[in-house]
Each structure stands twice: as C-alpha cells, then as structure tokens.
Amino acid sequence: MxxxxxxxxxxxxxxxxxxxxxxxxxxxxxxxxxxxxxxxxxxxxxxxxxxxxxxxxxxxxxxxxxxxxxxxxxxxxxxxxxxxxxxxxxxxxxxxxxxxxxxxxxxxxxxxxxxxxxxxxxxxxxxxxxxxxxxxxxxxxxxTDRGAVTRSGARPGDAIFVTGELGGSLAGKHLDFTPRINEALKLHETVDLHAMLDVSDGLAADLQHIVEESGVGVILDESAIPISPAAQTAAGQDDRSAWEHALSDGEDFELLFTVSEDDAVRLLANSPLEIPLSRIGTVVDGNEMQLRTAAGEVIPLPVSGWKHLL
Amino acid sequence: MxxxxxxxxxxxxxxxxxxxxxxxxxxxxxxxxxxxxxxxxxxxxxxxxxxxxxxxxxxxxxxxxxxxxxxxxxxxxxxxxxxxxxxxxxxxxxxxxxxxxxxxxxxxxxxxxxxxxxxxxxxxxxxxxxxxxxxxxxxxxxxTDRGAVTRSGARPGDAIFVTGELGGSLAGKHLDFTPRINEALKLHETVDLHAMLDVSDGLAADLQHIVEESGVGVILDESAIPISPAAQTAAGQDDRSAWEHALSDGEDFELLFTVSEDDAVRLLANSPLEIPLSRIGTVVDGNEMQLRTAAGEVIPLPVSGWKHLL
Incomplete structure (x- = not known):
C-alpha cells in the first residue's frame, strides 16, 4: 500500500x-x-x-x-x-x-x-x-544444542567478563562494529555461560539488567575495565574520564557474561577468542552494584550519577 | 539504547x-x-x-x-x-x-x-x-497441513473469488477491519485454493500480482464486483464511480483467490463463510487483464487509468 x-x-x-x-x-x-x-x-x-x-x-x-x-x-x-x-x-x-x-x-x-x-x-x-x-x-x-543464555543465570561467586574494549563508541564503532556472534558461540562451546547480554545501554546499565534478572549483587574492579582508545579520545573532549566513558557509554555491542570461578580460570589461561577478554568483577549475594577501587576499597557503584547521560 | x-x-x-x-x-x-x-x-x-x-x-x-x-x-x-x-x-x-x-x-x-x-x-x-x-x-x-497458498498457483480455467465488499476502506474500515484468518483457514479446509492474496493495494493491482506470479491472464466480470456501501459514499464525493472505487481503492484486506471450476460450484452452492463470497471472474491463458462488461463485451481492464491513484 x-x-x-x-x-x-x-x-x-x-x-x-x-x-x-x-x-x-x-x-x-x-x-x-x-x-x-x-x-x-x-x-x-x-x-x-x-x-x-x-x-x-x-x-x-x-x-x-x-x-x-x-x-x-x-x-x-x-x-x-x-x-x-x-x-x-x-x-x-x-x-x-x-x-x-x-x-x-x-x-x-x-x-x-x-x-x-x-x-x-x-x-x-x-x-x-x-x-x-x-x-x-x-x-x-x-x-545451539546448549540452549539460550539468558540474563537471569548469574550466581554468587561467578566471575564477570566482558569482550573487547569499552567506551566512545559514538565516535565511529557504533556504525561498523562486528556483532559478537562467533565469539558467543565459541564461549558457549568452551564454558558454561551462566548469564550473558550485549552491552548496548552501557556497561553499568547493562550490568544492572543482570543484577535485576538474576537477583544478585556485583562488585566491579575499577582497574579491570578495558578502556578503548575512543574512550580516551572522548575524555579529552568533555568533563568525564575515560573510565567513566567506558562504564557508561552506550552501543559498545560487546558481550558481558558470567561464569563459574573454575571456568574463569580456564578462560584466562586459554581464551578461545581472538579479541580481548577481561575479567572485570565478581557476582555476590544481595542486589547491590559495587566498585572495588584501585586502592582496594569497596564502595557503591555511582551509577545514578551517570544515568542521565545514558 | x-x-x-x-x-x-x-x-x-x-x-x-x-x-x-x-x-x-x-x-x-x-x-x-x-x-x-x-x-x-x-x-x-x-x-x-x-x-x-x-x-x-x-x-x-x-x-x-x-x-x-x-x-x-x-x-x-x-x-x-x-x-x-x-x-x-x-x-x-x-x-x-x-x-x-x-x-x-x-x-x-x-x-x-x-x-x-x-x-x-x-x-x-x-x-x-x-x-x-x-x-x-x-x-x-x-x-496448516495443507501448506501455504501462494500467488503463483492460478491456472487457466480457475474461477476468481473475493470475500466481503470492496472500496471506500479509507472512510473507516482500514482502521478496524477483521483480518480474514478464520475465513482463509475454512476455505483452505473446504477447497483446493490455487492462488490467494489479501487485497491491500486494490483489487486491480492485487489481481495483477496473481497475473504476474502465476503467468496467466484474467477476465473480470464488471457486474460481479461486490461494491461496498463505503464505495458508494466515496463515489458521491469525487468524480469516480462506486465501481471504480471497488476496483482500485486500497486497504480492503479481503481475500482474493482462485479455485477450479468444480470447487467454484461447490463454494457457490454451500459457502463455508459467514461473510459475502463473490465469484468475480475467470483465469485464462495469456498475461492480460480484461473486463467482461455488463453488455458481455470483453475489453482490456483500464488499470493504467487508476494507477496514479494507488
């Protein structure tokens, strides 16, 4: 018509x-x-x-x-x-x-x-x-035969991983990124993926989805977040740090997932992927999103401060 | 996002x-x-x-x-x-x-x-x-078990049918019509549907789809086209006749289909539908769209004259 x-x-x-x-x-x-x-x-x-x-x-x-x-x-x-x-x-x-x-x-x-x-x-x-x-x-x-990986399967004690590097996607990556189909299939073959999603709203906001759907808390490691060169560039252009960009910028389209400690060790020892893979935190009891600072202190993840930027 | x-x-x-x-x-x-x-x-x-x-x-x-x-x-x-x-x-x-x-x-x-x-x-x-x-x-x-009915199965000798009444849909029907799911399923159970589509571009334009996909010609019967009251109303508001509205108005969302002559006789004798069912023409050899006028003359269907109105 x-x-x-x-x-x-x-x-x-x-x-x-x-x-x-x-x-x-x-x-x-x-x-x-x-x-x-x-x-x-x-x-x-x-x-x-x-x-x-x-x-x-x-x-x-x-x-x-x-x-x-x-x-x-x-x-x-x-x-x-x-x-x-x-x-x-x-x-x-x-x-x-x-x-x-x-x-x-x-x-x-x-x-x-x-x-x-x-x-x-x-x-x-x-x-x-x-x-x-x-x-x-x-x-x-x-x-696949191993079923779908949802957002709701994260368990206390799980390690949290993310593929690639985060932040600054709007400078270009959001228009030409490669969806992580092959990486997800390889991970699914290699380890028992408990929970997974793609980072589209920003790391902190998407992690919140896992927290809510799985009924767990998380502690992110401040120094472990993989910061992209684009996030560094973006930080030079506004009043947010590269780390803040990596935590809150949307449209990274990387995989964010949790696995058992045993699988985490295996992945770190022998990653099946050709792209970076970073262990960025731990799933814990409760329902809070927390941050382990570079100094080792555990503080609430200041998500609300960035929410308006999403 | x-x-x-x-x-x-x-x-x-x-x-x-x-x-x-x-x-x-x-x-x-x-x-x-x-x-x-x-x-x-x-x-x-x-x-x-x-x-x-x-x-x-x-x-x-x-x-x-x-x-x-x-x-x-x-x-x-x-x-x-x-x-x-x-x-x-x-x-x-x-x-x-x-x-x-x-x-x-x-x-x-x-x-x-x-x-x-x-x-x-x-x-x-x-x-x-x-x-x-x-x-x-x-x-x-x-x-269903009987498979999908496509646009490409019309055969010379088939009768052409349409459900309901045509024309003037934009006065209201296009916003509250009932899709002919149940009617299509009943017809599919009752007869061997050779070709079918829903009238969305207008009867003439949609019939053209069957002509092209099936590699056949058609002769429409001028006096058999079911004209809706809305087409009559529309005719009072512009310079086109109610019949022209029925032939060329879009968004009727009625079923247009072809069946064998034997099935046509069965449908006309005992329709499985609770809505009107009209035999409006015949599939013939060739690739032309023709019209049998009320006087019995067969002339080219003047589709091009309405095409700009679609």
Missing part, C-alpha cells in the same frame, strides 16, 4: 538481490515469506528500530553504515543469547525523494553483513514518506 | 501486560525472545510498517485503532497464505512527549486483536523521537 513507482522499482531491485536460500522455501514476492527452521523448539526473535537523528545522523553515517548497523544490532542480540542467526525481515520508511542509490547502498550494507553470518533476508516492507529515515529489522535465529 | 525514563516505565508496563504463553519459553526481558514453533518446516514471517500521515492520521484514528491496524495488516498477510498466526514483535517510534496513556491505548489495540487470534506478543523495541509515530510489526505464523 502507498507504494509509488520508485518503491516498486526498489522492491524489484531488492528481490533481484535476494538469492534463493535453502532455509527460505518462499522468499520475497508473496504475502509472507516461509522459513524452514532446523529446530522448532528454539526460535529466537528480536527487533530493533533505528531512527535518523536518534541512532545515527547523515552525515557522518553513510547509507551503507546505517544498513550495516540496523542488522548488526539485531545480530548482537542473538549473540547475547549465544544463538545462531538465520533470517531477517526489514521494514523501511525512506524520506521521499531520496535517490534510489541511497536505498541500494543501505541494502548493500545489510546484505554484506547478512552474507558474512549466513543470514537470509526473507522479506520486507519498503515505504516512503515526508519524515526522516526509519529502519526496523527483525532477526530470527536458533539456539 | 536511547531509552529515557518514560520508555523504561512503558517497557515495564508492556512486560506486565504480556502474559506467559506456552509458545514463548522466553518472552520480554531478555535480548531476544525464544519461540517454540510447532512445525519448524513451515514458519511464516511478514512485516508491515505504518507511518503517521501515510497509513493513518490522528485524528480521526485513535491510538487503539492504530495498534489494531498495525497488527491486523500483518495477520491479513498470514491469512493470505492460509496460515495460522502464532507470535508478533513490535517496534515503535513514539513522538517525544506523547502521553503514556497514548502508548497504553496503542498496545491495548494490539493486545485485543492478538488475544482474538491467539497471537503471542513476544517482544519489541520502544523508542521516542522528535518525528511522527511509526510502528512496525513482524508477525510469525505457521502453515
């Missing part, structure tokens, strides 16, 4: 780009797509919507980066469950009059990442309007 | 509204939802995005009607495949500063229809911004 000639052409173009896929008995061109799921009991589904002026601005973001990000944030959610992505559908509100090349670049950004992780683009809804660009992607996936 | 206090409260409210469901081992509150599909080989997926000022205006549309429509257009697509809806996820861009009551009403409109058809709301992404309201719903479903 509300489909003008430009959209008809674009839909035809998308259809042409969408290759046949063994998991898609029926792809673009009918009222719905039909998917063949390998395992019926383990269908993961997640949706994320990106809006111009909120999740990106143009420039600096290119249409290819926006397409990449729109799928990547969804794949990051599937990674957070230690799942495998299978398929995605895309809905799009394009600013009227935008060049056809723009939409093609957007889809190319989606397509490259989809190919990299074997994700079948199963369908979509392409519209145009007078408003800003909006793109919503729903990704479908499956769990 | 980009979640302020208002959105946190809303998400908590939504979570409260979302009851446990046997098909959702993991619902709202983790990085993805997990679904248990009864039949993995037959997962239907469809997405539709509604934008303020394009698919609705407020007023006259109420938030409850917008929620209803956002899910109903997706269920209509699943009906078009003769499938059963199972679950849906929702992404939302709310105008900043809109009252919490508005979002609650929107979700109530979704929830009522979801309950009516046993659809589990599995998750979502709620955002706010300076732009107009955008809502995108992805619906998941399954086919």
């Amino acid at each position: 509300n489909t003008g000639r430009h959209e008809f052409e674009l839909i035809a173009w998308i259809r042409q780009q969408t290759r046949a896929h063994e998991r898609i008995p029926l792809g673009i061109g009918d009222d719905t797509a039909a998917l063949a799921f390998p395992n019926p009991a383990n269908c993961l589904v997640t949706v994320d919507m990106l809006m111009e002026g909120v999740h990106f601005t143009m420039p600096p973001a290119t249409p290819r980066q926006i397409g990449h990000k729109a799928l990547a944030v969804n794949l990051s959610d599937i990674a957070a469950m230690a799942g495998r992505p299978l398929a995605a559908v895309i809905s799009l509100a394009l600013p009227r009059g935008i060049p056809a090349k723009f939409a093609e670049e957007l889809y190319a950004g989606i397509g490259e990442l989809a190919d990299q992780f074997g994700v079948a683009i199963a369908g979509g809804d392409t519209n145009s309007w007078q408003g800003p660009l909006v793109i919503s992607i729903t990704a479908l996936g499956e769990t | 980009n979640t302020g206090r208002h959105e946190f409260e809303l998400i908590a409210w939504i979570r409260q509204q979302t009851r446990a469901h046997e098909r959702i081992p993991l619902g709202i509150g983790d990085d993805t939802a997990a679904l248990a599909f009864p039949n993995p080989a037959n997962c239907l997926v469809t997405v539709d995005m509604l934008m303020e000022g394009v698919h609705f205006t407020m007023p006259p549309a109420t938030p409850r009607q917008i929620g209803h429509k956002a899910l109903a257009v997706n269920l209509s697509d699943i009906a078009a495949m003769a499938g059963r809806p199972l679950a849906a996820v929702i992404s939302l861009a709310l105008p900043r500063g809109i009252p919490a009551k508005f979002a609650e009403e929107l979700y109530a409109g979704i929830g009522e229809l979801a309950d009516q058809f046993g659809v589990a709301i599995a998750g979502g992404d709620t955002n706010s911004w300076q732009g107009p309201l955008v809502i995108s719903i992805t619906a998941l479903g399954e086919t």
